[in-house]
Amino acid sequence: MPRGWYGGGPGGWWQRQFRGGGYRITMPRQIILQVLDESKRHLSAEDIYLKVYQIYPTIGLTTVYRTLELLVRMGLVFKFDFGDGRARYELTRGDGNLSHHHHLICTNCGRIIDYDDFIEEELELIKKTRQELEKKYGFEIRNHTLQFYGLCKKCKAIKE
Amino acid sequence: MPRGWYGGGPGGWWQRQFRGGGYRITMPRQIILQVLDESKRHLSAEDIYLKVYQIYPTIGLTTVYRTLELLVRMGLVFKFDFGDGRARYELTRGDGNLSHHHHLICTNCGRIIDYDDFIEEELELIKKTRQELEKKYGFEIRNHTLQFYGLCKKCKAIKE
DNA sequence: ATATTATTGAAAATGATTATCAATAAGGAA
C-alpha cells in the first residue's frame, strides 16, 4: 500500500500542486504518478512507459517524457544519470530538502543498489557543505547525489 | 606548467602504463592526454576534439571517443554525467582512490563549479561508507561522485 | 453545454555516442 497515495484529501496528494500551477489533471499524468508511486526506484522512461502501457495502452512515449519533465520541474520527481546513457526517475516522496538519493553502480553489469546507511553523519556533512557552498558561491542548493562506482559481488567474483 | 607532465622518466608518466597494457603510443593519444592535462576540468568529447584539432587537424571525433573510453577503462580519466546529455571527462591525476570529483551544477544555466571544501570530513565519511558498503554488499568501490544541484548566483538573482 | 486552450500521440528530427571497414602506422622481428 503506497505511502501517501490515498492521503491528503480526495483525489490524491499531488493534485493540489497541479491545480495551483495551472496544470490539468489528465489520465496519463495520473497513471504515470501511480506507476512511480507503486514502483521500486530508478525507473527509466521506457520502464515507465511499459508499466503505464499495461494500464492505459494508448499512452505515448512522448507523453511519458513530457510528464516526467514536468514532474521534475515541479520537484515531485528526481532525475538521475547513472552513466549508462538513459536517465532514471523516482518520486521525491515529499521529504523536501532531506531526501536521500544514493546508489552503488556496478560499472561492469550496470546493477544498481540503493543504500541509506550512514545517514546521520552524511546529513551532518551535507548540511555543513550546503551552508558553506551557499555562502561561498551564492549557490542555492536544491538537492544532491552521492554515487559509488565499482564492481558488484558477482562481477568481482567473475573477474577473479 | 602541468603537474607531472614531464615527470616520471622520458616520454611521459602514462606511457609505461600504455606499454604494459599492450596499447600503442600514437600521436592522437598523446595529444588527447596533453589536452586533458593542460585543460581545466570537465571537458566534453567535443571540447576535447576541438582543442586537439588545433594541434592535430586530422584527428577524428571517433578517435576522441575511443581514446577516452580506453583512458576511462585504464583508470586515467573519469567520466561524469551532469544531466545535460553529454558526458564530461577529466584526468584522474593519479591520487588513486582519494581523488575528489565534486561539482555544483546549476540546473538553470548549466554552469558547473568545482569545489574541494570539507575534504577532511568528507574523506572520513567516504572511508566509513566505503568500508560498510564493501562489507554489506560485497561491492568493490572504485570511486564516487558527490554533486549538488541548484541555482547559481546569477540565475538566483534573475528568478527573484 | 460551450469555448478556450493545455495536452496528447504519431511521426519526424535531433544530437551524442557507437559500429563498420578499408587504409594507415606502431612496434617487434629479422
Added chain:
DNA sequence: TTCCTTATTGATAATCATTTTCAATAATAT
C-alpha cells in the same frame, strides 16, 4: 634499418535516447 603483423585511425553510416512538430483531443472555466 626494413619488413610484418596487427592495433589504430578516421570517414561514414548506424543506433538510441530524447525533443520537436503539429493536427486532433479533452480538461476546465464560463
